[in-house]
Amino acid sequence: MIELLTGLLSYTFVVRALIVGVLVSLCAALLGVSLVLKRYSMIGDGLSHVGFGALALAMALNLSPLEVAIPVVAVAAFVLLRISENSRIKGDAAIALISSSSLAIGVMIISYTSGMNADTSNYMFGSILAMSKSDVILSVAVSIVVIVLYVLFYNKIFAVTFDESFTRATGTNASRYNTLIALLTAMTIVVGMRMMGALLISSLIIFPALTSMRLFKTFKQVVISSAILSVICFVVGIVLSFIFSFPTGASVVVINLLMFSVFSAIGLFKKKR
């Protein structure tokens, strides 16, 4: 076991993937609690598809992928949030529309420029090899920003998640914090997308929160448990991915699913007693 781990850590790409992955898992889990509770889970999915389109575009134009994707996805986050707040347009339909359109445009761009190949598959399902050195630096910076902002605004994020009307009525600018949550989500998704894959990154947001809610009953417990679970699932997933050369994203999701089942079972058992 130890041999395996030291072997793993001797590869730079594994170390990079671990650093970025752990930070992204942490960010995604923190934000996920609010997104799941606010019934915004689909926004994560929508944003990752927009991210895929943006990455394809960046590749075609020979630009740095993260620098293109972050602003594009941030704008998309803003738009999706506005759509969800506006009850006249059905939010879920609009998200589905935007996400499948971006995916389609992304695929078109890729097949026009480089053709559908292993790269495309990596984009969709994640690859452990995805991170370059500059990507790592940018990812670490973004993750630290997300975590610091989340901790600083923790109480406000709780209030806005629990009861937006009350928070608004007592003079807190709830829209500002909704926007903050969406922007932080956008950044997290872009950074984690290439390792986890565009189709699977949203699970990183949804799973830890849902799993924790099976067992824990206060917001703080749920947040802390999600953060820990998310990191554990990621590390186990990436080790699996390395040993059996599974795609990283898929391995992490499967581990998350496993944890979800375990927590659900314990939750049911506790309720029955």
Add this chain to the structure above:
Amino acid sequence: MKLISCEGVTIGYDGQRAVNKVSFDLEQGDYLCIVGENGSGKSTLVKGLLGLIKPQEGSITFNGIAPNEIGYLPQQTVIQRDFPASVGEVVISGCLNRRGLLPFYSRAEKDRAADKMKQLSITEIQKKSYRDLSGGQQQRVLLARALCATEKLLLLDEPVSGLDPVMTADLYQLVAELNQTRGITVLMVSHDLESALEYGNKILHMKTETAFFGSTADYLKTELCQRMMGAKL
């Protein structure tokens, strides 16, 4: 002293007027009940008072109270019913407007939250999860949160919907007590006309426009009230 005066307030959505030229005054210490049928504009008026929607016409003047000093008890949302949060976490979130941009709660806010929980006798359940509470206990928790935000005015939007008769009576008693002993002004939107007449000292009957505004005693004499009571009986 007039805490809030509304003059000719008109609020509408999509070109339709949900609230049409409504005027009323809320005096300090009042227990004002807003009654009316579904779709009569009660909830819209509440949103206007809270500053969630801007009135198209007319003015809402606050006197001796800031617009953000309204202790609002909203209708429960679907999200809240299975929300993982402890009672303590919910109550202290009422102190948020005292913090401004400062990130964490200080001793003062923690003491304030503890004090309000004691007042509403929910101290014993402060570690419990909000979603495991009964409807009546949940309303107490939200009331404690509202009191953390302000001690001037409570605005309750259909507070007893979904509560059983015992809890309903209990909540009315509690609000009446806060109104009488602590001098907290109460504004309640209600379907329950009988309790409105029993506890409120003033009635605003809405039918998009003001159908009646005045003291409860005067309201009892109106044909409008008798028709409403007749419909109930």
